[in-house]
Amino acid sequence: MKQKVKNTIPVYDICSLHDADNNHKDVIAQPFAEYLKIHPNLHSSHRHTFYHLLLFIKGGGYHTIDFERFPVNVGQVYFMIPGQVHSWNFEGDIDGYVINFSEDIFRNFLLKQDYLEQFSFFGGIAKDSVINLPQQIATTVSGLFADIISDINVSDSYHADILCARLIEVFITVSRNSPINHKHVPIQNQLILFNFRKLLNTYFAEKRLPKEYAEMLYITPNHLNALCNDLLGIPAGELIRDRVLLEAKRLLVNVDVSISEIAYQLNFADNSYFSKFFKKYAGVTPEDFRKSFK
Numbered sequence: 001m002k003q004k005v006k007n008t009i010p011v012y013d014i015c016s017l018h019d020a021d022n023n024h025k026d027v028i029a030q031p032f033a034e035y036l037k038i039h040p041n042l043h044s045s046h047r048h049t050f051y052h053l054l055l056f057i058k059g060g061g062y063h064t065i066d067f068e069r070f071p072v073n074v075g076q077v078y079f080m081i082p083g084q085v086h087s088w089n090f091e092g093d094i095d096g097y098v099i100n101f102s103e104d105i106f107r108n109f110l111l112k113q114d115y116l117e118q119f120s121f122f123g124g125i126a127k128d129s130v131i132n133l134p135q136q137i138a139t140t141v142s143g144l145f146a147d148i149i150s151d152i153n154v155s156d157s158y159h160a161d162i163l164c165a166r167l168i169e170v171f172i173t174v175s176r177n178s179p180i181n182h183k184h185v186p187i188q189n190q191l192i193l194f195n196f197r198k199l200l201n202t203y204f205a206e207k208r209l210p211k212e213y214a215e216m217l218y219i220t221p222n223h224l225n226a227l228c229n230d231l232l233g234i235p236a237g238e239l240i241r242d243r244v245l246l247e248a249k250r251l252l253v254n255v256d257v258s259i260s261e262i263a264y265q266l267n268f269a270d271n272s273y274f275s276k277f278f279k280k281y282a283g284v285t286p287e288d289f290r291k292s293f294k
Helices: 032-038 135-152 159-176 188-203 210-217 221-232 237-250 259-265 271-282 286-293
Strands: 027-031 051-067 067-071 078-081 086-100 128-131
Touching: 027 032, 027 135, 032 086, 051 128, 078 159, 078 188, 086 135, 086 159, 135 159, 135 221, 135 286, 188 221, 210 237, 221 237, 237 271, 237 286, 259 271, 259 286, 271 286
Parallel strands: none
Antiparallel strands: 027 086, 051 067, 051 078, 051 086, 078 128
16 A cells, blocks of 8 residues: 655644634634734645635735635635645735634534535635625625624534534525536536546546546446536546646645655656656646745
8 A cells, every 4th residue: 555645734723723712613713814913824835624714805915725826806705625735925904704614513413414515616626716706795795704703702502503504604605606606507417526526536546537437426438528528618537637736736845755756656657757747737847846836
């Protein structure tokens, strides 16, 4: 069995960011300006073991999710899942609302354990997780975030359920107004794509062919490709390749691990083949990518 490459990007769990006065160990909710003052070191690249939501109501600059850069816009909301690499470079007075939560908060609230994964912005695809909301919807979502911050300070027999219900209201409100959901998609096709992405996150280093995933989904490779082209605008093979490339970037940030070790971890035949793959699809060599990130 291959030993996983250790990654040295700082990883924060929700306990390490908790305020001592917080009554809810699985949720942090604060005005963002206040959060920035308490955690000024979080601007550099890091990962979370929890879900992270942020709504901007003031400021500029940019933030980066999994090496994709997004300009800050007022009314913009973004969602991050555990494991994604994140950094930011803000300009001017920045403010908004931030919510961090552990999936454990929903464990006793929802029978459907994979409930969050039905939302496109929790799919682990950076460009799908950053949404610029219309002003009216941004105001509504801002009010929901503010309500959650107020609820954090309440401790009674209903507090956990109220937080879960408000979080779900945020997810549904944003999802209903997300451009990616404007196209009507049959529920069966959504389910297939959801399961494909779930399998891909598990087997990307082992299985590189659409037919391997199609077999596990009990559909034909042509059907899988047609779904990906229709719903995402790219074929299944490109989705697989992009997932491998993303993992390569995440591992290359770790300067203590050799490129040969990363090639081995990702099941490339040798270092040369990995370097050619990376240069072809990232536009730079692994060495140059690592230098530019430093």
